[in-house]
Amino acid sequence: MEKYINVNGKLMDLNTPQVMGILNVTPDSFYAESRKQTEEGIINRVNQIISEGASIIDIGAYSSRPFADDVSPDEEMSRLRKGLSIIRKEVPEAIVSVDTFRSDIAKMCVEEYGVAIINDISAGELDKEMFPTVAQLGVPYILMHMKGTPQDMQANPMYDNLLKEVFYYFSEKLAALRDLGTKDIILDPGFGFGKTIEDNYKLLNNLQEFSIFDLPILVGVSRKSMIYKLLGTTPQEALNGTTVIDTISLMKGANILRVHDVREAVESVNIFREMKEQN
Structure with missing residues (x-):
């Protein structure tokens, strides 16, 4: 099935995989090099994301790493206003995604900053107004699977049947969203969110099964613990593992790669595309 989303009134072709560059305006994201809080740091990161070939900037002001501290809505909004103002000034044409689970913040970001x-890690679980808000705003919505909250999701995640539970979760959420009239939905299996290392690799091994939903798939594994804990390293040393998993994901049907390291992900996409064109 052909996959497109309506972005600011134009169709974005997701049949060609796209790269989403991460901009963290937080002091506590798990990968230290990704934290940007000064104006200069944000400007440099935004320009790097665009120059290295990403088609989407994903800005987040609430760290969703395991056991992260809660952030008040006012603080999250303040951080986002600063970051979004800089993006709009530096690269006004950029396609921007906001990583938030709060409906009022989503609304502010869309209406005030375009x-x-x-991109909602909680799939509406942490704010019951999110689904109606997204439907009203008419923007694409990234629906991610997470078990629990960022504060407790990795305490002791357990599943009777991982794939069955994730599929059922998505089916229920999709029905609710479609009842409200939401059209452009992207699925994110939620690597690292309420899952053991084994769970994450089971998801990866079965990623192609998500094609049953006929929706674009986003994969976000960049420098996560499923890589560095498996290999006995650190987030700083997890770029090679990230590239390996990104490439596997592309071969299993991923449409968007959400990454810290844009250049390397774009290279993976270009190699994958060249291979596919030789069929």
Whole structure:
């Protein structure tokens, strides 16, 4: 099935995999090099994301790493206003996604700053107004699977049947969203969110099965613990593992790669595309 999303009134072709560059305006994201809080740091990161070939900037102001501290709505909004103001000044044409689970913040970002996509790690679980808000705003929505909250998701995640539970979760959420009239939905299996290392690799091994939903698939594994804990290293040493998993994901049907390291992900996409064109 052909996959497109309506972004700011234009169709984005996801049949060609796209790269989403991460901009963390937080003091505590798990990968230290990704934290940008000064104006200069944000400007440099935004320009790096665009120059290295990403088609989407994903800005987040609430760290969703395991056991992260809670951030008040006012603090999250303040961080986002600063970051989004800089993006709009530096690269006004950029397609921006906001990583938030709060409906009022999603609404502010879309209406005041022209944010094009809402990326919600909680799939509406942490704010019951998120689904109606996204439907009203009419923007693409990234629906991610997470078991629990960022504060407790990795305490002791357990599943009777991982794939069955994730599929059922998505089916229920999709029905609710479609009842509200939401059209452009992207699925994110939620690597690292309420899952053991084994769970994450089971998801990866079965990623192609998500094609049953006929929706674009986003994969976000960049420098996560499923890589560095398996290999006995650190987030700083997890770029090679990230590239390996990104490439596997592309071969299993991923449409968007959400990454810290844009250049390397774009290279993976270009190699994958060249291979596919030789069929």
